[in-house]
Amino acid sequence: MSRALQSGESRAAARESHVSAGESPVSAGESPVPAGESRVSVGEFSVSAGESHFLGAVTETGAVRVDLPITDARRELRADCERCFGLCCVAPAFAASSDFAIDKPAGQPCHKLQDDFRCGIHSRLRESGFAGCTVFDCFGAGQHVAQRTFGGRSWRDEPATAPQMFAVFAVARQLAEIRWYLVEAIELPAAAALRPELQAAAAENRRLLDLAAGELVDVDVDEHRSEINTLLLRTSELVRAGAPREGVDRRGADLIGKRMRRADLRGANLRGAYLIGADLREADLRMADVIGADLRGADLRGARLDGAVFLTQFQVNAARGDSRTTLPAALLRPPHWA
Numbered sequence: 001m002s003r004a005l006q007s008g009e010s011r012a013a014a015r016e017s018h019v020s021a022g023e024s025p026v027s028a029g030e031s032p033v034p035a036g037e038s039r040v041s042v043g044e045f046s047v048s049a050g051e052s053h054f055l056g057a058v059t060e061t062g063a064v065r066v067d068l069p070i071t072d073a074r075r076e077l078r079a080d081c082e083r084c085f086g087l088c089c090v091a092p093a094f095a096a097s098s099d100f101a102i103d104k105p106a107g108q109p110c111h112k113l114q115d116d117f118r119c120g121i122h123s124r125l126r127e128s129g130f131a132g133c134t135v136f137d138c139f140g141a142g143q144h145v146a147q148r149t150f151g152g153r154s155w156r157d158e159p160a161t162a163p164q165m166f167a168v169f170a171v172a173r174q175l176a177e178i179r180w181y182l183v184e185a186i187e188l189p190a191a192a193a194l195r196p197e198l199q200a201a202a203a204e205n206r207r208l209l210d211l212a213a214g215e216l217v218d219v220d221v222d223e224h225r226s227e228i229n230t231l232l233l234r235t236s237e238l239v240r241a242g243a244p245r246e247g248v249d250r251r252g253a254d255l256i257g258k259r260m261r262r263a264d265l266r267g268a269n270l271r272g273a274y275l276i277g278a279d280l281r282e283a284d285l286r287m288a289d290v291i292g293a294d295l296r297g298a299d300l301r302g303a304r305l306d307g308a309v310f311l312t313q314f315q316v317n318a319a320r321g322d323s324r325t326t327l328p329a330a331l332l333r334p335p336h337w338a
């Protein structure tokens with residue numbers, strides 16, 4: 001699964017996501033142009049400032065909107081398969097289904113995993129019956145466990161470490177997902193009042209992630225998640241309060257296959273909602289909280305997801321979209337989208 005985002009291709013996709021159809025790119029190094037100046041015309045743009053990269057837009061009224069930056073903290077949470085040992089291709093069990101062509105017990109390498117930890121069918125995963133491998137995202141836990149926790153020594157180098165490494169990967173992946181939400185929350189202007197608490201929580205999350213393998217494997221992730229979730233809920237409320245009107249509350253709702261084409265879901269609470277196969281074409285999900293929402297097979301063609309809160313690469317990969325679908329700047333446009 002790690003090969004779904006090989007590093008070279010990830011970088012290419014990242015560049016693509018900054019300048020997609022209809023955008024008017026600004027040269028790297030320029031700053032967003034204040035309203036009234038004429039260097040940027042109406043439309044979307046991407047801009048780099050130091051290590052951060054922003055996606056924004058100049059509206060008809062001349063107002064400048066700048067979306068979430070891609071910071072180093074976000075970058076760290078992107079899968080870097082070149083620095084991993086194919087952990088997601090070995091550690092979990094697979095059950096043969098439409099997502100995986102084979103059954104595989106936990107801890108056994110997928111038969112397509114090569115000696116160099118690359119996938120032998122990386123460019124043909126979907127047509128080979130391994131669509132699930134193009135959806136999975138480890139939030140950077142793979143390279144963290146491989147390089148930091150285990151110091152670059154693979155389960156092939158030291159087979160005795162394999163069971164612990166795989167168990168640690170499962171814990172670290174959950175901690176890294178929590179970190180993804182915390183980093184986003186810290187960067188949200190609407191949640192500035194919570195920033196000290198969020199930063200303290202992120203520091204605790206960092207401490208846990210950096211534990212030695214023997215301690216990391218025993219971390220109570222549920223307890224940590226529960227503590228963080230309180231903060232994320234408050235963050236969500238602050239963001240959604242900024243929507244033009246009160247968003248609908250569909251927390252945990254069964255919206256499987258629901259027709260919501262062109263729905264105004266700005267500021268909606270979609271936490272944990274079941275949106276499997278939902279028709280969300282041209283829907284507006286800006287400022288909607290989608291944490292934990294199940295978007296498998298949801299039709300997001302033409303939908304606005306820039307500014308959606310707590311959206312993950314995993315959710316995006318699992319949905320369908322096209323070149324008109326807008327995404328938060330920190331996320332990559334899946335190669336399998338039209």
Ligand code: SF4
Nearest residue numbers: 001089110113119133
């Ligand atoms: S097919 Fe196997 S080796 Fe390839 S990405 Fe999927 S799990 Fe990994």
